[in-house]
Amino acid sequence: MPRKRKLLAQLSALQSNSSFPQLDALENLSTTTGGGCSPKSSKYFVTEKKNSSQLEADFFNQPCVSLAKSFLGQILVRKLPDGRELWGRIVETEAYLGGEDEASHSKGGKQTQRNAAMFMKPGTLYVYQIYGIYFCVNVSSQGEGAAVLLRSLEPLQGLDAMRELRRTSRKAPTKQLKDWQLCNGPSRLCQAFGIDKAFDQRDLTQDTDVWMVPGQDLPGEEDVVATTRIGIGNRGEWAQKPLRFYLRGNKFVSVVDKKTEREMAARGHLSCS
């Protein structure tokens, strides 16, 4: 039974010449919006994307935990096929160390076809499919097999396109998504930014479809909550380590840990109880 379904799926994938629903959504988006009154501009108006500052190789070349924290407040930029730019401020990340980290895809130092990007130069994207339907995006850091998972973004620009990309991937007609629902989760931000397997192993310092820009207001140490990672099970010491980082009080974070925040406040004398 499942076998038959699988065959059918493969067949339909061949026929439609695309196995990624998100790409279909993207194409629909870029062809249906914009009306048709504007000329195809991309070919003749090649814009300089590097006029503004961009995060370079030396930024990504830092230890995993350090990079995971340094990402907070920085901006992810995605240029859609139609030229529109999506901007999102990184507000939540997770560090996945190599070898020793039992929760990492690179545990035991094992390199496979899937996780190869984790072993590539810092700043390389590692995109994998999860549960057969969703994608998650990581950025390779310094350290063998280490990478940082991007968990949540605060949408800054291109919110209409994000909403459209998020909406087209659901079944029932739902109410319009609120701003905070666009990118609060690793697979949601991939949907909103049109990031799929085609972005695996791309270089953030070289690619013309995706890159990072330094944020204006970067958080201080006291603004960063360090707590446990999400979705890796309860077994083992590695599940308990504080390797998830998010901006305290930011409403675009996917999972808030109030207990840890209270403890932080008590330690730092930031509460007046």
Next chain:
DNA sequence: AGAGGGATCTTCT
């Protein structure tokens, strides 16, 4: 507001 289950398929054992 929180709990529970279904979707869906690639990857590695």
Next chain:
DNA sequence: GAAGATCCCTCTC
């Protein structure tokens, strides 16, 4: 064969 760095919908309190 089984698991999986998730999301969404539905049901119940």
